[in-house]
Amino acid sequence: MKQAVALYPWARSNYLTSKDGRLHIDGVDVNELIERYGSPLYVFSERQLRENAESILKHFRRVHRNTTVCFASKANANIAVLQVFKDAGLNIEINSGGEFHKAMVAGYPATDMVFNGVAKLDSELRKVIAAGIKAINVDSLSELQRILEIARELAQRANITLRIIPEIKGGAAAGWETGTSESKFGMTRSEQLQAIALINQHPRYLKMTGVHAHIGTQVTDISAYQREAAFLIAYFKEVTELLPYPLEHINLGGGFPKNYSSSEDNWSTVAEHYKSNYRTEIDFGILSRTLIAPISRALGESVEIIVEPGRSMVSDTGILLSRVEAQKERNQHTMYYLDAGYSVLFDAFIGWYFHMINASRADDTDTNLCKVVGPLCDSSDVFYDIEGEGYVKTLLRDQPELLEHKALLEKVLVHQPSMRELPTATQVGDVLALFDVGAYGLEMMNDYCGRLSAAAVMVDIQQDSRLIRRRAQEEDLLRYDVY
Ligand SMILES: *Cc1c(COP(=O)(O)O)cnc(C)c1O
Numbered sequence: 001m002k003q004a005v006a007l008y009p010w011a012r013s014n015y016l017t018s019k020d021g022r023l024h025i026d027g028v029d030v031n032e033l034i035e036r037y038g039s040p041l042y043v044f045s046e047r048q049l050r051e052n053a054e055s056i057l058k059h060f061r062r063v064h065r066n067t068t069v070c071f072a073s074k075a076n077a078n079i080a081v082l083q084v085f086k087d088a089g090l091n092i093e094i095n096s097g098g099e100f101h102k103a104m105v106a107g108y109p110a111t112d113m114v115f116n117g118v119a120k121l122d123s124e125l126r127k128v129i130a131a132g133i134k135a136i137n138v139d140s141l142s143e144l145q146r147i148l149e150i151a152r153e154l155a156q157r158a159n160i161t162l163r164i165i166p167e168i169k170g171g172a173a174a175g176w177e178t179g180t181s182e183s184k185f186g187m188t189r190s191e192q193l194q195a196i197a198l199i200n201q202h203p204r205y206l207k208m209t210g211v212h213a214h215i216g217t218q219v220t221d222i223s224a225y226q227r228e229a230a231f232l233i234a235y236f237k238e239v240t241e242l243l244p245y246p247l248e249h250i251n252l253g254g255g256f257p258k259n260y261s262s263s264e265d266n267w268s269t270v271a272e273h274y275k276s277n278y279r280t281e282i283d284f285g286i287l288s289r290t291l292i293a294p295i296s297r298a299l300g301e302s303v304e305i306i307v308e309p310g311r312s313m314v315s316d317t318g319i320l321l322s323r324v325e326a327q328k329e330r331n332q333h334t335m336y337y338l339d340a341g342y343s344v345l346f347d348a349f350i351g352w353y354f355h356m357i358n359a360s361r362a363d364d365t366d367t368n369l370c371k372v373v374g375p376l377c378d379s380s381d382v383f384y385d386i387e388g389e390g391y392v393k394t395l396l397r398d399q400p401e402l403l404e405h406k407a408l409l410e411k412v413l414v415h416q417p418s419m420r421e422l423p424t425a426t427q428v429g430d431v432l433a434l435f436d437v438g439a440y441g442l443e444m445m446n447d448y449c450g451r452l453s454a455a456a457v458m459v460d461i462q463q464d465s466r467l468i469r470r471r472a473q474e475e476d477l478l479r480y481d482v483y
Pocket of ligand 1: 072093116254310
């Protein structure tokens with residue numbers, strides 16, 4: 001097993017290209033962006049955002065015209081991003097009062113929003129019910145009871161969709177599954193029967209508008225969607241029998257996967273379990289046939305099908321640029337220190353793989369294996385899997401009898417290849433680019449170790465760039481302290 005995902009090919013036509021050895025994003029030289037806006041810097045492609053929105057709407061509506069795509073805003077709630085999606089025809093999924101606020105600022109009406117969450121606050125429920133939200137995806141009986149009280153107090157009727165547990169595994173890795181009763185999400189069948197009885201007792205305040213499930217994130221197993229579709233079709237029919245009026249919609253959640261490198265060839269020499277998390281054949285066309293079409297056939301064309309994609313709408317729309325600040329030689333390998341660590345890209349902390357190239361030497365073919373780390377004073381702040389490697393080594397040293405299970409241990413404990421391939425000439429001052437950081441990047445950024453949150457820019461269709469999130473300043477570090 002080779003220790004690194006292959007660096008080449010990385011280019012994506014019309015999006016990520018090189019000119020004079022430097023990375024260009026939608027035709028814009030990243031060096032110019034760094035000079036103008038500083039480092040580290042998130043760069044979003046408006047063209048790529050629009051392309052994703054158009055692609056999902058086109059594919060899903062071709063098989064079912066009455067399809068609504070609610071972008072899961074926790075994946076990226078930057079106002080400029082939300083506005084591009086609104087303009088492209090998407091609706092929105094929120095999971096807090098804060099996201100409700102951001103969605104309103106971005107211009108979405110409450111009637112275009114669905115609201116998820118396992119512990120919604122009274123204050124949040126009051127706001128969304130008063131605004132006439134399209135659907136509250138209810139996660140528990142206790143929540144439904146609170147909604148009833150608030151709706152009564154407001155003398156309004158709340159639109160209720162129940163989140164069912166379909167008992168489907170499918171998240172790309174353990175811990176990312178949200179569709180089983182081992183997770184914290186959703187209601188069991190018997191809880192739902194009680195909920196429906198309560199809804200039927202209070203038609204003035206509660207209206208059941210739909211059923212909902214969401215099975216995980218980066219779900220790369222196509223059979224999970226087929227099982228989800230079959231489950232929800234049967235469940236939809238069962239609920240229909242229990243209600244005095246028809247259900248309006250069926251909400252399939254999100255979790256659709258995206259590729260985390262430009263080519264399958266990059267992964268040919270690493271262990272299969274890395275590849276299966278980060279490479280997939282599944283696109284919106286395949287999903288339209290395996291998930292949307294069977295539901296449309298079974299339930300008819302008048303029902304509204306709602307989906308809540310987050311990651312798949314934005315992951316490939318964002319690049320993180322980060323400068324090399326230091327380097328050392330360690331165990332025959334160079335270790336490069338970036339100005340961005342997991343405080344800027346939190347998913348690195350859980351060992352998520354992001355493809356990385358040297359944006360200053362994009363065409364160099366003389367390469368070496370190396371290690372790349374962030375600036376934080378924490379040994380977990382690495383862009384390769386130091387912790388996982390360490391666990392396996394320690395376990396095997398302490399319990400040599402586990403040696404025969406080495407492959408299994410690596411599969412469970414090591415989430416990333418242990419090395420990076422970069423040009424041999426890489427040096428302090430170069431700019432590295434991490435790809436596919438558009439989902440869960442900006443949203444999970446924090447100020448750990450007193451490091452200032454990064455700025456973000458959007459490259460637009462005219463190849464102009466504009467700031468869509470300012471860089472934090474030192475005063476921002478004090479904004480919550482009272483003294
Ligand atoms: C997070 C979430 C989504 C979006 O998940 P992705 O994997 O980003 O597509 C959709 N629905 C619910 C209920 C969620 O919690």
